[in-house]
Amino acid sequence: MKGLINESSSSAESRNPLAGVSFFLMRNKNLGRVIVLAAGFLIIAVFSIFNNLPDGKVHIKFYDVGQGDSIFIRTPAGHKILVDGGPDNKVLSYLGEDLPFWDRSLDLVISTHPHSDHLTGLLEVLKRYKVKKVLLGKMSHTTDQYLEFLKLIKDRGVPTDSPKKGDKISLDDDVNLKFLSPKGYSGEETDLNLSSLVFLLSFRDFEVLLTGDASKESQPYGQNLGQIDVLKVPHHGSKDALDSNFLKTLKPKLAIISVGKDNRFGHPAQNTLETLENLRVETLRTDLDGTVEIDNLGLVSDHKVSK
Ligand SMILES: [Zn+2]
Incomplete structure (x- = not known):
């Protein structure tokens, strides 16, 4: 057999x-x-390799990190910028998906302000990634977490800067970050939200306003700000998030609210949603729509939403 x-x-x-x-x-x-x-x-x-090759476009992902902010930007030449890290370490999985496995580097990390719903994920990012530069405000904060963040930056020898209104960073691929807030640092700032780093990212005629938690008391952030393409609604859409006159000036084609499901703050507030609705601004929310991805050619009609 x-x-x-x-x-x-x-x-x-x-x-x-x-x-x-x-x-x-x-x-x-x-x-x-x-x-x-x-x-x-x-x-x-x-x-x-193919999924992560620079394709001549600006890609921005508003990660669904729950109640907090974490935004990943890839520029046309492939520069990688992370704005805030969210309230936990979810950002690591997202970055793991968006970067090839051999790439553990970020060109720029921007910490808009030291509250934990924006900062927590950045600690682990600093431990695991080669971060080439960190931008952060100068307002002091006394939490252990913030002190650890500063220590990590120091221990790893990461260069830092604290931009203020009027400062500009120009990348070599036509992407500019123009800082609109805060106005400066007196050392007496008490409201961390209002001290958030606010900047306009532009690529040719494509403009996105990233606002941290800087709500309407600090608006308008800057003069000569006309219509923009995308607005990250400040402070998770709180009741004080938007000055309606300022929103009229901005006339964004798309607004994105980074917010957690059933959060204890009642974000986003009804009045803020109504302000956006009254001005007919299409609005996406990470709690309902998941991670929101946009690029400079795929605005509004082509935005990709993944849960
Ligand atoms: Zn926040």
Whole structure:
């Protein structure tokens, strides 16, 4: 019987070369596993390379991190900017998906202000990623978490800067970050939300306003701010998030609220949603729509929403 089985196997192999391969793999289970793993690895690597190649567009992802903010920007030349890290370490999984597995570097991390719903994820990001520069405000905060954040920056030798209104960062691919708030640092700032770093990201005629938690008391942030494409609604859409006259000036085509489901603050507030609705601003929310991705060519109608 044994002989017959062997005979029929070898004759099948001679008719079909693939049958030979499978027989070989069966006999060399370990080698077979290695080959299968290597092939899988190669497929993932190739997919990862193509998926993460710079494509000439600005991509912005408003990660669904629950009650907090974390926004990942990839510029046309592939520069990577992370604005805030959210209230926990979810940002690590998102970055893991959005960056190829061999890339553990970020060109710029911007901490809009030291509250934990924006800061927490940044600590682990600093531990695990090579961060080339950190922008943060100068307002002091005394939580252990914030002190650890400062220590990590220092221990890792990451250069820092504290931009204020009027400062501008120009990247080599036509992307500019123009800072609109805070006005300056007197050392007497008490409201961390209002001291948030606010900046306008522009690429050619595409403009996105990122606002941290700087609500209407600090609006308008700057003069000469006309219509923009996308507004990150300040402070998770709280009742004081938006000055309606300021919103009229901005006339954003899309507003995004980064907010957690059933949060204890009642964000977003009804009046803020109504302000947006009255001005017919299409609004997406991370609690309802999940992570929101936009790019400079895929505004509003083409935004991709993933849960
Ligand atoms: Zn916040």
